[in-house]
Amino acid sequence: MKRWIRIERIPAPLASAYEKASRMVRDSYYRKMSEEIVARRGEGLFLDVGTGPGYLPIAIAERSSAIRVVGVDLSRPLIRMSRINAAREGLSDRLTFEVGNGASLRFADESFDMVISTGVFHSLRDPVAVLLEMRRVLKKGGEAIIYDPARVDSMVDRKRWWASLKFREKLFLKLFQWAGLHVRIETFSREQAVRMLRQAGFSRFRADKEGDELKIIAHK
Secondary structure: OOEEEOOOOOOHHHHHHHHHHHHHOHHHHHHHHHHHHHHHOOOEEEEEEOOOOOHHHHHHHHHOOOEEEEEEEOOHHHHHHHHHHHHHOOOOOOEEEEEOEOOEOOOOOOOEEEEEEEOOHHHOOOHHHHHHHHHHHEEEEEEEEEEEOOOOHHHOOHHHHHHHOOHHHHHHHHHHHHOOEEEOOOOOOHHHHHHHHHHOOOOEEEEEEEOOEEEEEEEO
16 A cells, blocks of 8 residues: 655655766756756845755856855755765855755845745645745845756656665665655645745745646745
């Protein structure tokens, strides 16, 4: 019997496997997304909620030297990996990563020019609380951009990814499956997104659904 679960935080034993999958689409998915984000705003201080191993902030920083990014994630192992990845690319001076909860951000009001989030919204236990925090930390005139789910999985060469995993990583994935646990990726409808955005106080926004991907652009 399948047991469906929502995962806000990537379990520590699965973090390295997740990082390897993300790395495989760095030059396709994340670079393309960074182009769209930088085209909308080419400078300022950005916040990435649910940053994972940090590949989107890295792609953004590579595209514009006038952007600094703070990435937050609930997973300590992924934050450690994101710092290593940023240092490897020589971007530690413009990229900062820390453990943080999108529903309770430590930042002051109106701290960021843009807030971004990819592939996280569907997994949130309280998405309205996260939207409220995004709006709070946005500067006036700032934008929040949410992509959900990130179309990463469909771009991963699963055979090559599985071959890249260590025995321990494969074992944890198998145990996860043997326990009958399956991650539910069930995106919100456009109508649900609109309702939550209004609850969070956003009055100017676009929420579009293309296939299974929800894209939100909200202005403060």
